[in-house]
Amino acid sequence: MASELGMGELEVEKHVNYILSVEKNTDSFESVVMEHLRINGAYWGLTTLDLLEKINSVDSKEVVSWVLKCQHESGGFGGNIGHDPHLLYTLSAIQVLALFDKINELDIDKVSNYISGLQNEDGSFPGDMWGEVDTRFSYVAICSLALLRRLDKINVEKAVKYIVSCKNLDGGFGCTPGAESHAGQIFCCVGALAITGSLHHIDKDLLGWWLCERQVKSGGLNGRPEKLADVCYSWWVLSSLIMIDRVHWIDKAKLAKFILDCQDKEKGGISDRPDDAVDVFHTYFGVAGLSLLEYPGLKAIDPAYALPVDVVNRVFFGR
Amino acid sequence: MHGRARKTPTPQEEKAFALKASKLRPLQSQFLQFHHNKTYTKEALEVCAKLLEANPEYLTAWNYRKVAVEHILSHSETETEIDPESIKSIFSEELRVTERAFAQNYKSYGAWYHRKWVLSKGHSSIDRELQLLEVFLKKDTRNFHAWNYRRFVAALKNRSDEEELQFTTDMISDNFSNYSAWHNRSVLLSQLLEKKVQGYFPKEKVLTEECNLVHQALFTDPDDQSGWFYHLWILDRMVKVESPLLVSTWPPHGSSINVSVKGCLDKSTLSPMTSFDLNTGTIPVILYFSEAVEGVNSSTINVESIYDATQDLIWTPLSTNNSGSAQAWVTYLNFLEEKFHFLQANPLKVSVGHSQGIVSLNGFHCAHPTEFEFTVYVQPPTSQHTDLQCLEMISWGDENFHICETHLKESSPIKFSYQLENNEDNESTTYKWKAETIANEIALFRELLSEANCKIGKLTLARLLMAHDVIMSYNKSSDTYKLAHSEEVLELYCDLMNSDPSHSQFYKDEYSLVLLQQLTSNLESLLRHCYHYRDLSSSSIHGHICLRLCNLSLSRIGSIKQLLWIQMLDLSHNQLRSIEGLEAMQLLSCLNLSHNQIGTFSALEPLKLLKALKVLNVSYNEIGAHSVNTRRYLCSSPLSHTVGSDWNFSEFAIDSVDVANYWEAFFIFKDLKLTQLDIIGNVVADEKFKVFLLKVMPTLKWLDGVELQRHPKP
């Protein structure tokens, strides 16, 4: 398909080397600045490697034992060893363990109690004990508990109700009731509704049209009207469109070309826009986006759990 | 990392980075030490502030500051109350820290939340906040952190919705291209309309004003998207009837239905359109609403008949995800019992919406009480005790379909289907206002398009024209509704497919819906697609009426409410990816979907709700050809927690078949009772898969046109 559509090639080997080099180069300014969310970085990097069928190039034992050290006594995970726990980091930890089929290394009740204990009376979730409420955290809580097979620990009906209360005029969702729609936020809300079997609350045609209008002339996707295209929205917009079965409304070949144009063809990695500096975050979203576009040679990624399909199937259909 | 150019750093830059890193690293480790030792000295707080100034995303540092503030407030060394001034200065310091963080990154979630946290403690003045926000919103009028914070501050200051609405007016007047302002306007206006605040009532007046405001934006720059979504929302609020309506039923009002309890009816004497072979002894009653509703049950729906068999009917939502809500609902009336005398008329009357309880997902009650009546005749059994599909294989070849005799029109109950359309009072002022407003909008957008080639303008015009036709259709007493503009709308969509090729599939889907609306809008046009099915090579005299919608390049199905009566449907040679909506067609027994673009078994989920379905052709589709399943979360499965863990797959698993590979097929076919299936021409359909199918569906007699050997011929 790649050559048929006149696409550039995905530089698989260079991206693998780039990700491995970022992991090793712990002295750079970038890695110092990223220290507080190293566990997110691990998830982005490792999932990318798995999609590229190269996850064997890391030492899984080392990763798993490091992830477990990020766990706080409360049961939640910090972004790094010794950091405070937060839902965002807890999901990444669970996802990384799922990649290596090591969820059972966790004290599942302890982690799931931490997550379920955060749910507010109105169904919403704060990210941690300090109370910042956001539908991102609803997604993170729901996705985490589903992967742990403990969704019954929260009031799902109320959680869904809160998410639905964040729906806007354009069919999209914001971070709290009244907040503007944003593709990243839409992914979280659509993902949470997908995992809880509640997609009937979405006006698929209205939201689908808004999402497909995120594609701009360059083929890339933006996250809100009249904004610049960015590779990370390839993931957020595409996965949302797939979950509501409207992904055929965009031009997939043009989007694939945009993502491929954002590769650093010399050193590997993918950036937000062509000729910008690469980072692990956009490398992950670029590769995940190509996977959603059925780019040849990549593993399929699940649009709701944001993990390779075989990993998700192993969780839900495995032994 | 956003918006940083890709280039190899110069040696100087390299050095600068290294220096920064070497400064930041000790700050981080020093900070973590203070944090872990619970040290909240001035020095420690200073280190923390420096860290946040360099990296405002450092979550643990924000948390530490909150702990420190609480610690200082509760552990006053002097054991006396801390004086209010000191408290104030403690919180002021926190506000300063957030401002230094904003200077580094004004999109830092941690910094914005810390500021909210400080203000919600109530020791700081909120007077400065709006000024601070103006600075941020000047720098970036779309900064959603700032807009969110503004809503927070407005609530804290008890600012009225009107004041905040005025702020959005100001922002919009500055620059029409501000989606964030339009969005906030929609939120505020909804609240004002709902509360019927003085000056925001009646709704018609307010919406007309809003329409005029947004027109200015659209005409200033038609290619800017900001105003268009707001405009669509306003139009929707103008046109849409808020409460759900019953728009179609089966059986239709005034119809007479013949049913057989056992065996086949002789359709040479009875109209094939009104006769049903029901070996189950039951007939469906279908309620089709204008949108998904919940609360349809024996207390909200009253069914009267001369027998009491209609008490405690179970109404089932026809939805695929167990949500308890659906656009179509069904119950089954039982005619098996002895007391039903053959050929005697069984009149039934169904009343909907007389008691509260049927509610849309938006919380609106079904407010238009509706009634419909029909008569059921139970026919005596014929000699043959089998029905058509059990006897012979259905063959979808053109040679077996014959033009319908004209007398069908007379006896057809489908003509009644057109009578239950919306009953909005077309003399009311609201109705007149709606019709007039839409007519004005149409004129306005025709004008815009004569000057500018604007795609959303064309799309809006197409939507307006269809809305106009639907509204005007209430204004009738005939059995058809006129779609005066459908040809023009189809042309607009064709034009859009060409001029905006990136979104051509979106326009194509819209085109398909309009085409079906046009095709089903009156009986004559619908009957042109109806054929008599008669297999010439067979001895059987039984005939089905088949609706054949083949080769229309349909990419989507719609207008189901007009098609509830169909028993045999041929949708082959189209471009369908999904059959969403088909679940309402409870009478369907034979379905041809061959030569379409169905990509997964999950897309067939609606079929699980079709009790009568016996014959299915999904040959020559794309099942198994895609790595991405776009129906994965729209069907019931363990992934979406819509299926319990009580399913047992293992008894069907065969050697070397992985559960995960076949679960989609398993979840569809385990609930189907097909006698005939065609699946050839799909990637998935290999020999191993066929063995699996036979295990899951013991009812199957023909697979891909071949009679299966496991059932000896009768």
Ligand SMILES: [Zn+2]
């Ligand atoms: Zn980005």
